[in-house]
Amino acid sequence: MADLAIAPPKRLDVRGLVVQAVFLTLVVIVVVSAVTSARTNLDAMGLSSGFAFLDRATGWSYSFSLLERTIDDSYRWTLFIGFLNTLFLGVVSIILATILGFAVGTARDATNLATQSAAAIFIQTFRNIPLILQLVFWYAVLIHMPGPRQALSVMDALFLSNRGLMLPGLNVSAAAGTGLVAFAILAAIVLARWPGLSFIKKCLLWLAATVASCVVVALALSPEGESALSLPALKGLRFRGGVNVPIELVAMVVAITLYGAAYIAEVVRGGLQEVPRGLIEAGRALGLHEGLIWLKIKMPMALRTIVPPLGNQWVFLMKATTIGVAIGFSDLFMIVSTSITQSGQTLELIGILMAVFLLINFTLAQLINLLNARLRLKGH
Amino acid sequence: MTKTLKSLLAAVACAVALPNAAAAESATIQAIKDRGTLLCSGHNGSYFGFVEVNDKNEWKGLDIDLCRAMTTAILGDPNKAQIVPLSWAQRFPALQSGDVDIIIKATGWTMGRDTELGLQFSLPYFFGGAQLMAHADLGVTQATELEGGTVCVEAGTTIERIVADYMKTIDVEHTMVSYEKAAELRAAYLANRCDAFAAWGPFLAVLRATEIDNPDKHVILSDQLSSEPIAAAMRQGDEDFVDLTNWMIAALLIAEEHGITMANVDEVAANPPNPTVARLLGSTPGIGERLGLRDTWAREMIAAVGNFGEIYHRNLGENSPYKLERGLNNLWSHGGLLYAPMLD
Numbered sequence: 224m225a226d227l228a229i230a231p232p233k234r235l236d237v238r239g240l241v242v243q244a245v246f247l248t249l250v251v252i253v254v255v256s257a258v259t260s261a262r263t264n265l266d267a268m269g270l271s272s273g274f275a276f277l278d279r280a281t282g283w284s285y286s287f288s289l290l291e292r293t294i295d296d297s298y299r300w301t302l303f304i305g306f307l308n309t310l311f312l313g314v315v316s317i318i319l320a321t322i323l324g325f326a327v328g329t330a331r332d333a334t335n336l337a338t339q340s341a342a343a344i345f346i347q348t349f350r351n352i353p354l355i356l357q358l359v360f361w362y363a364v365l366i367h368m369p370g371p372r373q374a375l376s377v378m379d380a381l382f383l384s385n386r387g388l389m390l391p392g393l394n395v396s397a398a399a400g401t402g403l404v405a406f407a408i409l410a411a412i413v414l415a416r417w418p419g420l421s422f423i424k425k426c427l428l429w430l431a432a433t434v435a436s437c438v439v440v441a442l443a444l445s446p447e448g449e450s451a452l453s454l455p456a457l458k459g460l461r462f463r464g465g466v467n468v469p470i471e472l473v474a475m476v477v478a479i480t481l482y483g484a485a486y487i488a489e490v491v492r493g494g495l496q497e498v499p500r501g502l503i504e505a506g507r508a509l510g511l512h513e514g515l516i517w518l519k520i521k522m523p524m525a526l527r528t529i530v531p532p533l534g535n536q537w538v539f540l541m542k543a544t545t546i547g548v549a550i551g552f553s554d555l556f557m558i559v560s561t562s563i564t565q566s567g568q569t570l571e572l573i574g575i576l577m578a579v580f581l582l583i584n585f586t587l588a589q590l591i592n593l594l595n596a597r598l599r600l601k602g603h
Numbered sequence: 604m605t606k607t608l609k610s611l612l613a614a615v616a617c618a619v620a621l622p623n624a625a626a627a628e629s630a631t632i633q634a635i636k637d638r639g640t641l642l643c644s645g646h647n648g649s650y651f652g653f654v655e656v657n658d659k660n661e662w663k664g665l666d667i668d669l670c671r672a673m674t675t676a677i678l679g680d681p682n683k684a685q686i687v688p689l690s691w692a693q694r695f696p697a698l699q700s701g702d703v704d705i706i707i708k709a710t711g712w713t714m715g716r717d718t719e720l721g722l723q724f725s726l727p728y729f730f731g732g733a734q735l736m737a738h739a740d741l742g743v744t745q746a747t748e749l750e751g752g753t754v755c756v757e758a759g760t761t762i763e764r765i766v767a768d769y770m771k772t773i774d775v776e777h778t779m780v781s782y783e784k785a786a787e788l789r790a791a792y793l794a795n796r797c798d799a800f801a802a803w804g805p806f807l808a809v810l811r812a813t814e815i816d817n818p819d820k821h822v823i824l825s826d827q828l829s830s831e832p833i834a835a836a837m838r839q840g841d842e843d844f845v846d847l848t849n850w851m852i853a854a855l856l857i858a859e860e861h862g863i864t865m866a867n868v869d870e871v872a873a874n875p876p877n878p879t880v881a882r883l884l885g886s887t888p889g890i891g892e893r894l895g896l897r898d899t900w901a902r903e904m905i906a907a908v909g910n911f912g913e914i915y916h917r918n919l920g921e922n923s924p925y926k927l928e929r930g931l932n933n934l935w936s937h938g939g940l941l942y943a944p945m946l947d
Contacts, residue, residue, distance in 0.1 A: 282764045283764050283767050283781075284778075285780075286778065286780040294767040294771055363794075366795070370795045385795055460749065460753075460798050461753070463751070470796065548783050549787070551758075551780040551781055551791070557758070561763075
C-alpha cells in the first residue's frame with residue numbers, strides 16, 4: 224500500500240532553513256557571550272579561571288575511596304575517586320533495587336491478600352517519603368548501633384558496628400582484588416555469549432570460575448607466612464584486616480535501594496498486569512506450576528513493558544547518589560562541593576560535575592536501549 | 604588667613620607641649636573621660652567563655668573582664684564599662700563609626716584587618732586554634748594515640764586542611780569524615796561515629812561544657828593544631844590609646860607573673876617584694892604619669908578584676924564550667940606564649 228502514496232517532489236524549504244540558521248546563530252551567540260563575559264568578570268575580580276588547579280594537591284581528606292589516596296593527591300585524582308565512588312554506589316544500589324523491586328512487584332501482583340498488602344505498604348512507605356529524609360533516618364539509626372569495641376559479630380568473622388560493616392576478605396593487594404573483579408565481569412560476559420548452555424548452568428559455571436580464581440589468587444599472592452584469608456580484628460580504635468564497608472556507604476545503599484525498589488516494584492507490577500490473562504490460563508491448563516508460569520510466561524512478556532520505564536528509574540537512581548553530602552559520604556557531588564570551597568574554581572568544577580553525570584547517564588541510557596532492542600518481539 | 608594662623612599656632616603649641624607628650628591625653632581617652640563610660644563590644648547573644656550575657660542582661664567572660672580592667676584603668680570603676688551588643692559583622696563598622704571605643708571580642712589579628720580595615724591591634728592576649736576532642740573512654744590524651752581512629756570535621760573549612768596536615772606530620776593513620784553542617788557533625792560525634800571531633804579549641808571547650816550531658820565523657824586533646832593570635836582592635840591613628848591597651852594587658856600579665864592577685868594586691872603594694880612590683884602598683888611613682896593616668900591604675904585594676912590568670916580561670920579555666928586548660932595561654936615561664944614588655 225505504501226508504494227501507492229506519492230511523495231511530494233522535494234523542494235528546497237528556504238523558510239525552514241532560514242529559521243534553523245537563525246536559531247543556531249542565536250545559540251552560538253548566547254554560549255560565546257556567556258563564556259566571554261564570565262571570563263572578563265572573573266579577570267576583573269582577580270579570580271583565576273581555567274583547569275590548571277586540577278594538578279594542584281588538595282590537602283584534605285574524605286571518608287570513602289576504592290583506591291589508595293593521600294592528602295597530596297591532585298584534584299584530578301581526587302575527582303576521579305569521587306567519580307568511581309558515585310559509579311560504584313550507583314551500580315550496587317541499582318542492582319539491589321532492581322532485585323528487590325522485582326520481588327516486591329511480584330508480591331504486589333500476588334493473589335494472596337497478605338502478601339499483596341505487605342508489598343503495597345512497602346511501596347507506599349518508601350515511595351512517598353523524600354529520599355533525603357530516608358537517608359538521614361537510616362544514618363541516624365546506623366550510627367546509634369554499638370561502637371567498634373562492642374560490635375555485633377557473626378562467628379568472629381563478620382562484624383557490624385556504628386563504623387561500618389567488616390567482612391572477611393582475601394589477603395591480597397587492592398590491585399589483585401580489582402583484577403579479580405574484572406575477571407568475574409569478563410567471565411560473565413563470555414558465558415552470556417556462550418551458545419548451548421542453559422541459564423542455570425551458566426550461573427553455576429560462573430560461580431565456580433569466580434571462586435576458583437579467588438582461591439588461586441589468594442594462595443598465590445598472599446604475603447608469605449600469613450593466611451590467605453584476612454579476618455577483621457579489633458586493634459586499637461578500629462578493625463583491621465578484611466573488607467571494611469563504611470557506615471556511610473551502608474546507609475547510602477540501604478536508603479537508595481529501598482527508595483528505588485519501591486518505584487521499580489510499581490513498574491514491575493504494571494508490566495505483570497499487561498500480560499494477557501489467556502497466556503497465564505494456557506500455562507495453568509498445561510499443568511505448569513506458578514513459579515514456572517512466572518519464569519516462562521509472565522516475565523518474558525512483562526519485560527517488554529518493564530524495560531523502558533525501568534531504564535528511566537536506573538538513570539534516576541544514578542542521579543540520586545548525589546545526596547551523600549548530607550551524611551559525609553564522599554560521592555562525586557561531595558568531592559566537587561568540597562573542591563569548590565577549597566579551590567574556589569566554581570564554574571570549572573560544576574562543569575566537570577555536569578559532564579560526568581551526562582556521560583554516566585548517557586551510557587546507561589544507551590545500555591538500556593540495547594537491552595530493549597534485544598528483548599523486542601520479532602514482528603512487533 | 605585665620606586658618607593658616609590657627610594651624611601655625613597649633614603647631615607651635617604642639618612643639619611646646621612635646622616634652623610632656625607622654626602625659627598628653629589621646630582623643631579617645633579624653634572622650635571616654637568626658638563621657639564617663641568606656642564603650643566595649645558585646646555580642647548578639649552569648650559567645651561562651653568570652654562574651655556571655657545572662658537573662659538579667661549581665662555580661663561576663665574573658666573579653667568582658669578585659670574591658671572592665673580597661674575601664675578601671677581609665678575611670679577607676681569597673682562598673683563604668685558599657686557593653687554594646689554587636690554581631691561579628693557589625694563590630695568593625697561600629698568601631699570606625701565610634702559606636703564603641705575598642706573591640707575586645709575574640710578577634711584574630713590578620714593582615715587584612717590591620718591594613719585594609721584601618722585597625723590597630725594590641726598585644727595578643729589569647730591564642731586559639733584547631734583542636735581535637737575525643738571520647739574519654741578511649742583513654743586518649745594526645746593526637747598520636749588516635750592511630751587508626753576516625754576524625755570528624757566540618758567540610759570545606761580551614762580546619763579540614765589543618766587536621767589533614769597535622770595528622771600527616773605526626774604520621775597518624777586515620778579516617779576523616781567530613782559533614783556539611785555543624786549540627787550533623789555534632790550528632791555523628793555524639794553517636795560515637797567518630798573518635799575525635801576537630802574544631803576551634805574554645806568552641807570545643809564550650810560544646811563539651813554546655814551542650815553535652817556529661818562533660819567528663821569527653822576530653823580535649825593537648826595538641827594545638829594551629830594558632831591564631833587574638834588581640835584587641837582599635838581605630839588606627841591613636842597611638843596613646845593603643846599604648847594604654849598594651850600596658851593594661853602587660854600589667855595583668857606582670858601581676859600574674861609576680862603572684863599579685865585580687866586578694867593580696869593591697870598587701871603587696873604596701874610591702875613590694877621587688878622594684879618591678881613597686882613600679883607596677885605605683886609604690887614607686889611613674890606608671891601613671893607616662894600614660895596620663897593615676898599612679899594607682901594598675902593596682903585598682905587588679906583589685907577589681909584580678910590578674911590575667913584569675914581572669915582566665917574565672918571565665919574559661921578551672922573556675923568556669925568549661926575547664927579549658929591554659930596551654931598556649933599561659934605565661935611564657937609556664938610554657939605558654941604570653942609575655943609582657945618590660946616595665947622599667
